[in-house]
Amino acid sequence: MNRRSTGLAIEAEGLTRSFGETRALAGMDLRVPAGTVYGLLGPNGAGKTTAVRVLATLLRPDGGTARVFGHDVVTEADKVRSRVSLTGQYASVDEDLTGTENLVLLARLLGLRKPAARERAAALLAAFGLTEASDRQVKKYSGGMRRRIDIAASILNTPDLLFLDEPTTGLDPRSRNQVWEIVRAVVSHGTTVLLTTQYLDEADQLAGRIAVVDHGRVIAEGTPGELKSSVGSGTVHLRLRDPGQRPQAEMVLREALNVPVQLAADPVALTARVGEAGSDLDASAQAARALGDLARAGIVVDDFSLGQPSLDEVFLALTDHPAVSADERDDELEAAR
Amino acid sequence: MSDTTTTTERAPSVYVPSAEALATVLAPGARPARPSALGASLTFGWRALLKIKHVPEQLFDVTAFPIIMVLMFTYLFGGALADSPRDYLQFFLPGIMVTSVVMITMYTGVGLNTDIEKGIFDRFRTLPVWRPAALVGMIFGDVLRYILAALVILGVGLALGFRPAGGVVGVASGIGLLVIFSFAFSWVWTFFGLILRSEKSVMGVSMMVLFPLTFLSNVFVEPSTMPGWLQAFVKVNPVTQLVASVRAVMAGESDPSATMWLLAWSAGFVLVFGTLTMYKYNRR
Ligand SMILES: Nc1ncnc2c1ncn2[C@@H]1O[C@H](COP(=O)(O)OP(=O)(O)OP(=O)(O)O)[C@@H](O)[C@H]1O
Ligand SMILES: [Mg+2]
Numbered sequence: 001m002n003r004r005s006t007g008l009a010i011e012a013e014g015l016t017r018s019f020g021e022t023r024a025l026a027g028m029d030l031r032v033p034a035g036t037v038y039g040l041l042g043p044n045g046a047g048k049t050t051a052v053r054v055l056a057t058l059l060r061p062d063g064g065t066a067r068v069f070g071h072d073v074v075t076e077a078d079k080v081r082s083r084v085s086l087t088g089q090y091a092s093v094d095e096d097l098t099g100t101e102n103l104v105l106l107a108r109l110l111g112l113r114k115p116a117a118r119e120r121a122a123a124l125l126a127a128f129g130l131t132e133a134s135d136r137q138v139k140k141y142s143g144g145m146r147r148r149i150d151i152a153a154s155i156l157n158t159p160d161l162l163f164l165d166e167p168t169t170g171l172d173p174r175s176r177n178q179v180w181e182i183v184r185a186v187v188s189h190g191t192t193v194l195l196t197t198q199y200l201d202e203a204d205q206l207a208g209r210i211a212v213v214d215h216g217r218v219i220a221e222g223t224p225g226e227l228k229s230s231v232g233s234g235t236v237h238l239r240l241r242d243p244g245q246r247p248q249a250e251m252v253l254r255e256a257l258n259v260p261v262q263l264a265a266d267p268v269a270l271t272a273r274v275g276e277a278g279s280d281l282d283a284s285a286q287a288a289r290a291l292g293d294l295a296r297a298g299i300v301v302d303d304f305s306l307g308q309p310s311l312d313e314v315f316l317a318l319t320d321h322p323a324v325s326a327d328e329r330d331d332e333l334e335a336a337r
Numbered sequence: 338m339s340d341t342t343t344t345t346e347r348a349p350s351v352y353v354p355s356a357e358a359l360a361t362v363l364a365p366g367a368r369p370a371r372p373s374a375l376g377a378s379l380t381f382g383w384r385a386l387l388k389i390k391h392v393p394e395q396l397f398d399v400t401a402f403p404i405i406m407v408l409m410f411t412y413l414f415g416g417a418l419a420d421s422p423r424d425y426l427q428f429f430l431p432g433i434m435v436t437s438v439v440m441i442t443m444y445t446g447v448g449l450n451t452d453i454e455k456g457i458f459d460r461f462r463t464l465p466v467w468r469p470a471a472l473v474g475m476i477f478g479d480v481l482r483y484i485l486a487a488l489v490i491l492g493v494g495l496a497l498g499f500r501p502a503g504g505v506v507g508v509a510s511g512i513g514l515l516v517i518f519s520f521a522f523s524w525v526w527t528f529f530g531l532i533l534r535s536e537k538s539v540m541g542v543s544m545m546v547l548f549p550l551t552f553l554s555n556v557f558v559e560p561s562t563m564p565g566w567l568q569a570f571v572k573v574n575p576v577t578q579l580v581a582s583v584r585a586v587m588a589g590e591s592d593p594s595a596t597m598w599l600l601a602w603s604a605g606f607v608l609v610f611g612t613l614t615m616y617k618y619n620r621r
Pocket of ligand 2: 049050089
């Protein structure tokens with residue numbers, strides 16, 4: 001078996017899938033190279049989970065085709081299933097069972113005999129720091145432990161392709177880092193990982209390539225570097241003491257940075273992109289210049305930060321509309337009626 | 338990794354992923370052969386047993402409910418329909434055993450719906466095993482609950498004076514027939530568990546099906562006392578055939594026609610609803 005094959009792990013063309021009126025997938029194309037982490041980045045309701053479920057053979061697409069390691073997800077579902085593993089967004093182990101029981105159960109279903117299954121379960125629990133909790137019901141686990149047992153259950157058979165649907169949503173920074181370390185280890189052993197996330201920094205940290213998803217379509221695709229440089233590598237966030245000074249601050253910033261400045265809903269806040277491709281200065285130097293200009297103009301800044309563009313800002317740049325989830329949009333439409 | 342040791346010293350419970358430990362579990366081993374259909378189903382049945390072990394409250398439905406049914410109906414109808422509760426019990430106990438167990442079958446649908454709602458079936462459905470295994474295993478677990486419920490009712494019945502003429506063999510065959518039918522009938526509920534949105538709607542539909550099925554039968558009274566149109570329904574009702582068969586074997590006799598109908602109904606339920614269930618299960 002050639003685990004480090006250089007071909008494509010996933011090839012999807014024009015996938016569509018609707019739920020009643022909702023078009024969850026509206027012609028999604030994906031090409032995921034084998035042996036890498038591939039990030040699907042998008043807001044709530046973008047269609048990430050639907051895409052993962054189609055690719056993992058759980059849901060039939062209405063249209064389009066998808067192949068996993070060359071096998072069609074509809075007509076050769078069984079072949080696909082023997083090579084993939086899914087850690088769903090929600091419970092993917094049995095909460096009433098203990099950690100050990102869950103892993104032994106799944107190992108047995110994968111064909112291991114009882115002693116081998118027990119051995120495998122114990123080894124995984126140890127590697128994931130869950131030995132102490134192995135005889136506790138999973139419903140009593142913390143969020144981070146939950147995620148770890150979910151992932152452990154998915155690599156019982158070291159799959160060739162692992163789907164991780166929002167593996168760090170709701171985790172604290174430390175648990176998040178632990179999951180990231182695990183993902184890095186998994187991919188370094190030759191497993192391809194398709195990861196969905198709402199966080200640009202997560203995709204940036206882990207993924208070799210990213211597809212930005214909106215309304216069931218891929219609206220941008222590339223390496224994290226490519227995506228960020230199309231958006232600008234950073235954003236300055238400012239909060240003023242006096243809301244009356246905001247128009248003046250906006251002008252000063254625009255001159256200093258030579259980019260459009262956004263006025264946030266908060267009457268004292270402004271944001272602007274820095275580090276755009278083609279600028280002569282890097283992001284931090286531009287930010288420093290802006291801060292200096294503001295001080296000289298007598299504008300008092302209470303809070304200042306320079307960070308990566310948020311998913312919101314990426315969206316704004318790519319689509320000219322903010323990253324509103326489909327559900328929120330529905331609510332707004334409803335309200336407008 | 339110097340900071341590994343310091344973190345570990347400060348708070349021993351903090352997990353620090355170690356590349357070496359992960360490497361040992363990530364090394365691709367030989368893929369074991371896929372388990373047999375029966376093996377996979379039994380493994381899923383083992384899951385049902387573990388759930389009973391961890392959530393014993395779920396046995397309440399199969400113990401308390403049947404006991405209440407036996408006591409309630411024996412004393413409620415016993416005086417009116419027969420000379421004494423004790424006499425009525427000889428006629429009635431097989432019927433109430435069937436009613437209780439058939440009613441409990443709906444928990445198969447409720448349980449499946451809950452599992453799907455929680456997401457665990459997504460994992461099961463991506464496993465490369467015999468497709469119906471997860472559902473068959475689940476019903477295997479439920480069959481144990483049916484047997485338990487039947488035994489509880491038998492116990493209460495014996496205590497109240499039920500004296501089956503068929504003896505141990507008759508009673509065991511009666512419970513056997515009941516379990517065969519209940520296994521088959523459970524597939525109706527797996528289907529509803531898959532197509533309905535919530536646990537509540539599964540319960541609602543079950544009640545609508547189960548009440549007419551169990552009450553419009555020969556469980557409580559002889560059909561000859563009913564109007565003609567009702568007799569027609571009662572006669573084809575599978576619960577009637579089941580009760581007639583069970584009553585006969587427990588009394589040490591036999592009712593070949595009822596038993597044949599019963600087995601035909603059972604095969605029909607598995608065939609029709611098993612197929613529908615698997616169709617839905619495969620294309621959600
Ligand atoms: N089973 C379903 N029935 C009805 N609508 C659905 C179903 N699954 C998804 N949808 C709808 O399809 C759209 C896409 O959903 P999906 O779960 O794929 O989004 P997502 O990107 O995973 O979002 P999130 O970040 O919230 O997990 C949403 O509008 C959602 O409401
Ligand atoms: Mg999702």
